[in-house]
Amino acid sequence: AQSVTQPDIHITVSEGASLELRCNYSYGATPYLFWYVQSPGQGLQLLLKYFSGDTLVQGIKGFEAEFKRSQSSFNLRKPSVHWSDAAEYFCAVGPPGSARQLTFGSGTQLTVLP
Amino acid sequence: NAGVTQTPKFQVLKTGQSMTLQCAQDMNHEYMSWYRQDPGMGLRLIHYSVGAGITDQGEVPNGYNVSRSTTEDFPLRLLSAAPSQTSVYFCASSKENYGYTFGSGTRLTVV
Numbered sequence: 001a002q003s004v005t006q007p008d009i010h011i012t013v014s015e016g017a018s019l020e021l022r023c024n025y026s027y028g029a030t031p032y033l034f035w036y037v038q039s040p041g042q043g044l045q046l047l048l049k050y051f052s053g054d055t056l057v058q059g060i061k062g063f064e065a066e067f068k069r070s071q072s073s074f075n076l077r078k079p080s081v082h083w084s085d086a087a088e089y090f091c092a093v094g095p096p097g098s099a100r101q102l103t104f105g106s107g108t109q110l111t112v113l114p
Numbered sequence: 115n116a117g118v119t120q121t122p123k124f125q126v127l128k129t130g131q132s133m134t135l136q137c138a139q140d141m142n143h144e145y146m147s148w149y150r151q152d153p154g155m156g157l158r159l160i161h162y163s164v165g166a167g168i169t170d171q172g173e174v175p176n177g178y179n180v181s182r183s184t185t186e187d188f189p190l191r192l193l194s195a196a197p198s199q200t201s202v203y204f205c206a207s208s209k210e211n212y213g214y215t216f217g218s219g220t221r222l223t224v225v
Contacts, residue, residue: 043206043217044216100208101172
């Protein structure tokens with residue numbers, strides 16, 4: 001069965017600092033990979049996705065993620081965090097060829113200090 | 115373009131009551147899913163549908179029913195509410211493998 005681990009429950013960074021959120025997955029083949037963001041009281045918004053090809057993918061709001069097959073990781077990064085980035089971030093995986101049955105990680109809560 | 119619309123936004127039920135959470139999308143997406151979100155557990159898939167007339171179970175289907183009579187609508191029915199079903203419920207839709215668009219959620223409390 002596929003699984004997703006987000007080892008950091010809560011991360012605090014200062015505005016303008018760089019950010020990296022970790023995501024590790026367990027799956028027999030290369031799955032489809034996603035990062036979502038959730039603001040308080042809102043639904044989830046897709047930040048970026050990886051299906052195949054270039055292992056560095058760009059998303060919205062200045063985020064990027066790098067797929068590393070050898071480490072089974074798909075870490076999310078942003079060079080300079082803005083106060084509006086404070087939210088909860090979820091990594092998700094789906095079977096190859098399908099983005100329908102997603103398995104989500106437990107989330108990382110990001111706090112941004114002024 | 116409304117996207118994915120969920121109603122109601124908040125609901126309190128008594129144990130044993132039944133209710134239907136509504137979900138509608140206007141993007142002509144063939145895939146729709148229901149997830150529940152509980153603290154520290156991320157989102158877990160309840161049921162999903164790959165098109166009108168086709169539904170299947172996800173990770174946590176017990177206590178829930180779904181149907182998909184049209185492309186637009188995917189209601190979730192709680193047959194006999196239990197306190198363990200207290201959660202935030204999200205409906206999502208997707209076209210092919212573009213990634214899900216989520217509704218804003220229904221916060222359900224069962225007392």
